[in-house]
Every structure is written in structure tokens, then in C-alpha cells.
Amino acid sequence: MADVFLSYAREDQPDAERLAGAIEVSGRTVWWDRHIVGGSEFSSEIENQLKAARKIIVLWSAHSVRSRWVRDEASVAADSGRLVSVSLDGTPPPLGFRQFHYIDLASRPIGEGGLPPEVAAALGVVSAAPQDADPSLPRGRKGLPLLLLAMISLLLVAGTLSLWRSDGLRGFFEGPAEQKATLAILPFSVGGDDELAHLGKGLAIALSNGLSVLHGLTLISTTSTQAVVDRELPTNEIGDALGATHFVEGDIRIDGERVNATLRLIDARTERQLWSEAFAGERGNLPDLERRIGNQLAAAVKARLGLSGGDFRGHENIDPRAYDAYLRGMEHLSVRFDREKRAESLRQFRIAADIEPEFAAAHAGIAYVLSLSTSYHFxxxxxxxxxxxxxxxxxALELDPDNVMAILARANAAHNYHGDIDASFKFTRRALELDPNSGLAHYSMGSSLLMAGRPQEALLHYDRAIAADPFNLVQKIFRILAYHELQDYQAIKAEASQCVRPCPGAAWEWFDALAGYGTPFDLKQDLDTIITLGGDEFDDKIRSEMRTVARYFVLGEKGHISGDDGSGRGFPYAILLAHFGHIDDAFKVIDRSIDDMQADEILLLTRPGRLVFPEHVRSDPRYHAIFEVPRFKAVIEYRRKAGITNGLPIHPVQAAR
Structure with a gap:
């Protein structure tokens, strides 16, 4: 057990990481949720660490004073006389903790100059800053480096090029990462328009900054890369000069309003091209082009350089054609939010399995994609x-019983097709035993915990999954669903606000939060921003009805929205129709959608807050029938046993009351 327990809000994770590093430099061990063992029960491990720690440091901030978890941990610390209160941004502790002295670090960046003297004194540390310690690279007691999660920063090139965002990346890791690859992104050549010559270097810088969040990848600084390029070395000497195992090169061609880019991933030692992709975009929307390039390059780097722990490693006798198809399937898997990319992922896995029928990983890829799909996708x-x-x-499991992706596909099938939460936990725990750092396994565990009604624990796993695969939009959406379960409006607002416009998906999630549990202040402050975030996807009619719906739920004002036009789908839309009197239309929408729904979609009917069916509709036999669908019924019975009954059908007598 550790000497120090560190309590903080997720938004303050970078400061927590720096402070943890400084504490370990001082000779004390520290525990924070980054150290949770894969597959363990979070609440029990947190409780055990709280009990064992000699000191409990609570990082207060504008975020953490609203966190129920931080307050609970602070109560344990205060009651046992082990509390060390620290304010990160000058925010005082909340009521109930102000009688304790707190250390204000608002004007002192954590990590510069070692452990702050007041914190060192509170922990009983004699020397807080050893002479040989580099505070920018915190080290533990055995000299092992702590992994720092690089956050994407906003980059503007000549006022036109902005860095695509990673949707609020936050994460934790079990320990120091083994660096598996060193990558240099060379400035791209640009032709067709001298005014946009800056794009070559600007895009390289943006992509390099963006890829810095990938676990296990070292990136050569753009300054060093430019210096080598300026020496005009031949290709076979670039890798040696930079100390890089791989590099990315490419060219950009401007043709009027069209911008075409081609990127290539090269093995620096052999000069072999590992991947190539062409992209096209509009001169007036360069950020969108950059975002698409960044997402696809990240997927390619992860798959080609083995950063995702793929099962294809070690299959030396696999036909190269099957191996290449498998890698292409993996590249498209993390961007499966796009239905075309999902279909291409499945097609490539099938090509690999057709070429190599004994290739377990290819069959596992097929099973995994299908386990997450419905008739909506295919x-x-x-x-x-x-x-x-x-x-x-x-x-896949016949060929390789320990194939992690195949085991997770089994977990997903139990979860999505049958609502079997116990089976989903069983298979996911097995996958985490085999690979505790698997992003796919943590995504599956997060989804199971969310379905089981344990959203706070689910968030920790989603963070872990996103840290392993920062550009996977699906995982970020599920993290937002966990925030919905917690009614954490500010967290959803923060996530959605980071999306590059237009972003209708993020806008709808934010709008659901506003309607479900936002305040009149939130309505006044945020509604226009939400509508703007949706871009051209929100026409005048949609914008008008969004205003009507928001004022109805938040302020109780009556209004009118149109009935179903035959194209709407999903529970959220049906809920809105029911609230505005279109009850028959609401059930028509459900009838049209229900066969394509996976088991976890029943959670959309049972969220806490206002965005649920009205009570008189929940007594309708048609509403009761939804909960008799076997996969939905299994989920509801599991949650009912845990005391979670929000949104469930009610009998007519209850409705009359």
C-alpha cells in the first residue's frame, strides 16, 4: 500500500499527475486511480487504499468541489486526521472542510522546482527536491519514469490551420510505458499555390502534436525534424540522423478550391512503405481535412506499429496479403463511427480470413465488428x-482460446444481443487478465458497468480505453452516456465544447443534458452555443423546435413541435414526441427502430432527470411491451435487483395518483 492517497477531479488530472511525480521524487509512494489494477473492483480498491494511506491529499479546485467522490474521500481523511488540503486554482475547500488549513498552489505551477515546501512539510519529507531530479521528468523511488499524458494544444498556422482535437482526453495508466516506436513527421511538400506553402510545415507540426497522446509512441520534435530535412539527406539516412524507427512523409497539392494530400508511413531502416492514404478537402475548410488526416494516421500508426496490442504479432507464417488486410481492418476499426469505415473494416477482416482460414485474429476481427453492429450498420x-x-x-476461439479480441467479441455479444451483464463481466475480466492494458477490454468493461448502473466506475474504464485509443469517437460517446447517468451537465458541456464545428452529434448530447437536467441559467447561457455547434445540420425548423423543447423541459413553458414524418428513429425522439402530445407517433418511431436496437439502448428510457416518458405514457401497454423484449428485460431485471427503477413501466393506478 502507498504512503499517500491522492484525491482529485478528473478535469485536474494533469496537475494530479505532476504532483504524484513530485511526491515520488521525494521518496514517498503515492496512489491515485491511475494505479488501479485492470479488472479489479474500483470501489473496493479505492476503499482499501484510503484506509492504508498515511496521508490523504485532496486537490481542491472549481471542478473538485462539485465532485461527490472527492468530498467523500475528503470526509474520510478529515475524520481520521490524515487530511492535507491543497487548492490548485485558489478555490477554497467547500463547507465542512474550511476549518482545516489548506495550501494554495494557484500561483505556483506544480512540478516546477520539485515538491512544494508546504506539501513536503505536511508529508514529513525532509528533502523535497533532490539535486539530480529533473522536475519535468518525474521519477519514482526506483528511477522508473512516470508516463506523462501529452494533451493536444491548439495550433494556428497563418490564421488558417487549427489542430484537430481529441475530445477532452483524460486517462491513467498502470505504470511506465515501454516505448515501442519513435516517429518523425517530416514537413510535407506543397505545390499549386505559394500562398499556402506554410501548410507543409504546419500540418506536420499539428499531426505531431496530435499523435503525442498515443500510448507507447515517442515523437521526434518538429525542430529536430526540420533541422535534418534542411540538411537534404537521402531517405536512408533520415532515420539514423533523427534516431527514428519510422517517419511520415507526404505531399499537398492545391487545385483551385480543392486540396489533395497524400501521406506515407515509412520504415526508416528498410525504407519500406508500410501505409499510404490519399485525402481530399476544401481550401475553405482546412481544419476538417486536418482532422480527417489526423484520425486516419493515428489509426494507421496504432495498427502498423503495434501500439494497440493487436493479436497479429508473432504470426510470422501468415500470408502477407492476409496480414495487410488484417492491418487495414484494424485501421478502420477505431473510426467505425463512420458506417463506411465500419463496413470497410469488416470487409478487410473477411479478406484476411478468406486468404488465411487459420488466421485466428482475422476471425476475431470479424466477430468483434459484428458484435457491435445491428441492421442499422449492415x-x-x-x-x-x-x-x-x-x-x-x-x-477464432477454436484457433486461439486466449485471443483477447475474440474474448471481447463474446463479451460484446452477451452484452449487446442478450443483455447478459454477468456474462459480459465474466468474459471482459478474462480479457483483462490476459491484457490489463487493452483499450478494447476497458471499453467493454466500461460498457458493462454502465449497463449495470455503476457509471462512476464505468468512467474510469472509459478514460483508460480512450487513453489507449484517443481518436475513437465511439468510446467518447459512451463516456458521455456515463455522464448522463450521473447528471453531470458540466462534464458533458466540457466534452461537447471541445468538438470542432460543425459537430451535430456532440450538440445533440449537450442538448439532451440541457433538457434533462440543465438549469434556467444553463438554458440562457448555452442554448445558442449548442445550436451553433450543430452547424448546417440544424436547419431553421430544427433550431426553432430545439428552442421550444428546451424551454418546455427547463422552464415548463408549453409549446408545439411537429409529429413524426416517418423518418425519425430512437427512444430520445420518441420521448420528445410523447411529451408534446404525439403519443401514437412516439410508439410508431419505437416500432420502426426497436429491431435494430442493442440491449444497452434501453438505458435511454431509464436515465435520471426530466428526459423520460411522462407517467401517463409509462402506464400504456405499448410501453410495457418494450420491457418484455428479452434483451431489454434482462438488463432491467439486473438493474431492478440493484434498486435502479427510474423510467420503468407503471400500472394505471400509479399513474392516476
Whole structure:
């Protein structure tokens, strides 16, 4: 057990990490949720560490004073006489903790100059800053480096080029990362327009900054890279000069309003091209082009350089064509939010399996994609998708019983097709035993915990999954769903605000939070911003009805929205229709959608807050029938046993009351 327990809000994770490093430099061990062992029960481990720690440091800030978890941990510390209060931004501790002295670090950046003297004194540290310690690279007691999570910063090049964002990356890792690859991104050549010559260097800088969040990757600084490029070395000497194992090169061509870019990933030692992709965009929307390049390059680097822990490693006898198809499937997997990318991922995995029928990882890829898909994604019945998924899953596990992706596909199938939460936990825990750092496994565990009604624990796993795969939009959406369960409006606002416009998906999630549990102040402050975030996807009619809906839920004002036009889908839309009197239309929407829904979508009917069906509708037999669908019923029965009953059907007598 550690000497010091560190309590903080997720938004303050960078400061927490720097302080943890400074504490370990001083000779004290420190525990924070980055050290949670994969597959363990979070609440029990946190409780054990709280009990064992000699001191409990609570980092107060504008974020943490609103955190129930931080307050609970501070109460334990205060009651046991082990509390060390620290203010990161000058925010005083909340009521109940102000009788204790607190250390104000608002004017002193943490990590510069070692451990702050007041903190050192509170911990009983004699020397807080050893002479040989580099505070910018904190080290533990055995000299092992702590991994610092590099956050993407906003980059503007000549006022036109801005860095794509990673949607509020926050994460924690179990320990020091083994650096698996060193990458240099060379400035791109630019042709067709001298006025945009700066794009070559600017895009390289932006991509380098963006990829810095990938776990296990070392990036050569753009200053060093430019210096080597200026020497005009031949290709085979660039890697040696930079100390890089791989590099990215490319060219940009301007043709009027069109911008075409081609990127290539090169093995520096062999000069072999590992990956190449062409991109096209509009001169007037360079940030969108940059975002798409960044997301696809990140997926390629992860798959080609083995940063995702893929099971293809060690398959030396695999046909190169199958191996290449498998890698392409992995590249598209993390961007499966795009239905075309999802379909391409599945197609590539199938090509790999056709070429190499004994290639377990290819069958696992097929099973995994299908385990997360419905008829909405592919023109097949759900029964057909389930049958194909099971066949691929069985084959993968027959060939390799310990294939992590295949085990997770089994967990996803239990979770999504059957609502079997216990089975999902069982398979996901097995996957985490085999690979505690698997981002896919933490995503699966987060989804199971969310379905089980344990959103706070789910968030920790989603953070871990996103840290392993920072550009996976699906995982970020599920993290927002966990925030919905916690009614954490500010967290959803922060996530959505980081999305580069236009961003209709993020706008809708933020709007749901506003309607579900936002305040009149939130309505006044944020509604226009939400509507703007949706861009051109929100026409005048949608914008008008969004205002009507928001004022109805937040202020109780009556209004009118149009009924179903035959194209709407999903529970949230049906809920809105029911509130505005279109009850029959609401159930038509559900009938049209329900066969394509996975088990966890029932959670959209059981969220806390205002955005649920009205009570008189919840007594309707048609509403009761939804909860008799086997996969939904399994989820609800599990949650009911845990005492979670929000949004459930009620009997007519209850409605009359």
C-alpha cells in the first residue's frame, strides 16, 4: 500500500499527475486511480487504499468541489486526521472542510522546482527536491519514469490551420510505458499555390502534436525534424540522423478550391512503405481535412506499429496479403463511427480470413465488428448478424482460446444481443487478465458497468480505453452516456465544447443534458452555443423546435413541435414526441427502430432527470411491451435487483395518483 492517497477531479488530472511525480521524487509512494489494477473492483480498491494511506491529499479546485467522490474521500481523511488540503486554482475547500488549513498552489505551477515546501512539510519529507531530479521528468523511488499524458494544444498556422482535437482526453495508466516506436513527421511538400506553402510545415507540426497522446509512441520534435530535412539527406539516412524507427512523409497539392494530400508511413531502416492514404478537402475548410488526416494516421500508426496490442504479432507464417488486410481492418476499426469505415473494416477482416482460414485474429476481427453492429450498420437482419458473429467468434476461439479480441467479441455479444451483464463481466475480466492494458477490454468493461448502473466506475474504464485509443469517437460517446447517468451537465458541456464545428452529434448530447437536467441559467447561457455547434445540420425548423423543447423541459413553458414524418428513429425522439402530445407517433418511431436496437439502448428510457416518458405514457401497454423484449428485460431485471427503477413501466393506478 502507498504512503499517500491522492484525491482529485478528473478535469485536474494533469496537475494530479505532476504532483504524484513530485511526491515520488521525494521518496514517498503515492496512489491515485491511475494505479488501479485492470479488472479489479474500483470501489473496493479505492476503499482499501484510503484506509492504508498515511496521508490523504485532496486537490481542491472549481471542478473538485462539485465532485461527490472527492468530498467523500475528503470526509474520510478529515475524520481520521490524515487530511492535507491543497487548492490548485485558489478555490477554497467547500463547507465542512474550511476549518482545516489548506495550501494554495494557484500561483505556483506544480512540478516546477520539485515538491512544494508546504506539501513536503505536511508529508514529513525532509528533502523535497533532490539535486539530480529533473522536475519535468518525474521519477519514482526506483528511477522508473512516470508516463506523462501529452494533451493536444491548439495550433494556428497563418490564421488558417487549427489542430484537430481529441475530445477532452483524460486517462491513467498502470505504470511506465515501454516505448515501442519513435516517429518523425517530416514537413510535407506543397505545390499549386505559394500562398499556402506554410501548410507543409504546419500540418506536420499539428499531426505531431496530435499523435503525442498515443500510448507507447515517442515523437521526434518538429525542430529536430526540420533541422535534418534542411540538411537534404537521402531517405536512408533520415532515420539514423533523427534516431527514428519510422517517419511520415507526404505531399499537398492545391487545385483551385480543392486540396489533395497524400501521406506515407515509412520504415526508416528498410525504407519500406508500410501505409499510404490519399485525402481530399476544401481550401475553405482546412481544419476538417486536418482532422480527417489526423484520425486516419493515428489509426494507421496504432495498427502498423503495434501500439494497440493487436493479436497479429508473432504470426510470422501468415500470408502477407492476409496480414495487410488484417492491418487495414484494424485501421478502420477505431473510426467505425463512420458506417463506411465500419463496413470497410469488416470487409478487410473477411479478406484476411478468406486468404488465411487459420488466421485466428482475422476471425476475431470479424466477430468483434459484428458484435457491435445491428441492421442499422449492415443491410442484414439482426438474427443474421448474430449468427455470422457467433460463427466467426467460435472459429477464432477454436484457433486461439486466449485471443483477447475474440474474448471481447463474446463479451460484446452477451452484452449487446442478450443483455447478459454477468456474462459480459465474466468474459471482459478474462480479457483483462490476459491484457490489463487493452483499450478494447476497458471499453467493454466500461460498457458493462454502465449497463449495470455503476457509471462512476464505468468512467474510469472509459478514460483508460480512450487513453489507449484517443481518436475513437465511439468510446467518447459512451463516456458521455456515463455522464448522463450521473447528471453531470458540466462534464458533458466540457466534452461537447471541445468538438470542432460543425459537430451535430456532440450538440445533440449537450442538448439532451440541457433538457434533462440543465438549469434556467444553463438554458440562457448555452442554448445558442449548442445550436451553433450543430452547424448546417440544424436547419431553421430544427433550431426553432430545439428552442421550444428546451424551454418546455427547463422552464415548463408549453409549446408545439411537429409529429413524426416517418423518418425519425430512437427512444430520445420518441420521448420528445410523447411529451408534446404525439403519443401514437412516439410508439410508431419505437416500432420502426426497436429491431435494430442493442440491449444497452434501453438505458435511454431509464436515465435520471426530466428526459423520460411522462407517467401517463409509462402506464400504456405499448410501453410495457418494450420491457418484455428479452434483451431489454434482462438488463432491467439486473438493474431492478440493484434498486435502479427510474423510467420503468407503471400500472394505471400509479399513474392516476
Amino acid at each position: 443491410p442484414l437482419s439482426l438474427d443474421t448478424i448474430m449468427a455470422q458473429q457467433k460463427a466467426a467468434n467460435d472459429r
